[in-house]
Structure formats: structure tokens, C-alpha cells
Amino acid sequence: MIPAARTLPGRYRAAMDPLPYLAGYPADVQMRARELRDAGRLGDYLARRYPDPHGVRNDRQLYDYVQTLKDRHLRQSTPLHKAIYDGKLQVLKHALGTHTTVSRVQGGRLKASREIRIASVFRDAPAAFLETIVVHELAHLKESDHNRAFYNLCTHMAPDYHQLEFDLRLYLMHREAQPASPT
Numbered sequence: 001m002i003p004a005a006r007t008l009p010g011r012y013r014a015a016m017d018p019l020p021y022l023a024g025y026p027a028d029v030q031m032r033a034r035e036l037r038d039a040g041r042l043g044d045y046l047a048r049r050y051p052d053p054h055g056v057r058n059d060r061q062l063y064d065y066v067q068t069l070k071d072r073h074l075r076q077s078t079p080l081h082k083a084i085y086d087g088k089l090q091v092l093k094h095a096l097g098t099h100t101t102v103s104r105v106q107g108g109r110l111k112a113s114r115e116i117r118i119a120s121v122f123r124d125a126p127a128a129f130l131e132t133i134v135v136h137e138l139a140h141l142k143e144s145d146h147n148r149a150f151y152n153l154c155t156h157m158a159p160d161y162h163q164l165e166f167d168l169r170l171y172l173m174h175r176e177a178q179p180a181s182p183t
């Protein structure tokens with residue numbers, strides 16, 4: 001960080017210190033996130049709010065987890081044939097997960113089914129953030145754009161969705177700022 005940046009008006013600081021994960025949020029929200037980060041309080045904030053880990057360790061468990069949420073909220077949507085953790089997904093902006101439609105021949109008919117890939121950072125993320133990203137990708141089964149209908153689906157599945165997505169972005173931002181763990 002450049003110490004002098006602290007004294008610059010917010011918009012100049014924002015230009016010098018962009019927050020890619022929060023690019024779509026209003027400037028004052030980004031400024032508060034920067035303050036939290038610069039004060040070294042982001043980790044505490046997240047740990048206090050999201051203390052619970054999850055037990056979804058492998059692709060089999062992930063599929064069951066996604067399918068359970070889908071059965072509860074989106075039973076009528078396109079069948080899901082695959083849900084996996086993907087270590088190659090670049091976690092930036094909306095590439096938190098991906099969803100693709102796969103056309104398969106089944107019983108002599110071409111049948112659409114869907115595949116959901118979740119970035120593998122979520123394997124070790126708090127339970128709430130795995131739920132957030134799965135809700136996001138499930139909503140994409142019905143709406144490909146991030147429009148009002150899409151977010152209505154998200155809040156139907158997770159009423160606190162907007163706060164969760166914001167905090168998830170703070171989590172990714174915080175995680176990226178940590179020194180890489182030894183391999």
C-alpha cells in the first residue's frame with residue numbers, strides 16, 4: 001500500500017487502489033471495505049460472522065449438496081447431471097463458478113442437462129459462502145443474466161443473498177491479500 005494514498009480524496013484513492021471483487025458496488029461501499037481492510041479488521045469481521053465450516057469435501061458430496069438445494073427450490077428446472085469442484089477456475093468477478101448446458105443423447109433423444117463447476121477455493125470457505133455460490137449458479141439454471149429475475153431467484157433460495165454475496169466478495173478479497181500458504 002502507498003501510505004500517501006490515505007490522504008487522497010476517495011475517488012483518487014479508488015483509482016489507485018481498485019477492488020476488482022467489488023467493482024460493481026457503489027463508491028462509498030467500496031470505501032468502507034477499503035477502510036476495514038486497511039485497519040486489518042477484515043479477517044476478524046468474516047470469522048465472527050461466518051464461523052461455521054462445511055463438510056462438503058468431494059465432488060460426490062458437492063453433487064448431493066447442490067441437488068438437495070435444487071430439489072428444495074428449483075425442482076422444475078433443467079436436470080443437473082454434474083457438480084464438481086474445479087481447481088482451474090479463475091476466481092474473479094463472475095467466474096466464481098460456471099454453469100453450462102450440455103446436450104446429451106439419452107434414450108434416442110437429445111436432452112439438455114446442466115453442469116455446475118464451483119471454484120475449489122470454496123471447499124475450504126465458510127459454509128455460508130459455499131451456499132451463496134451454489135445458490136448463484138442454481139439461479140443461472142433459469143436466468144443466464146444478472147437481472148432482477150435472477151436476483152429474485154437468489155433471494156428466494158437465500159433471503160440474505162445480497163449481504164452474503166457482498167461478504168463473499170470481501171472474503172475473496174481478504175484471502176487474496178494473505179501470503180500464499182506453503183505447498
Ligand SMILES: [Zn+2]
Nearest residue numbers: 094136140146
Ligand atoms: Zn453469475
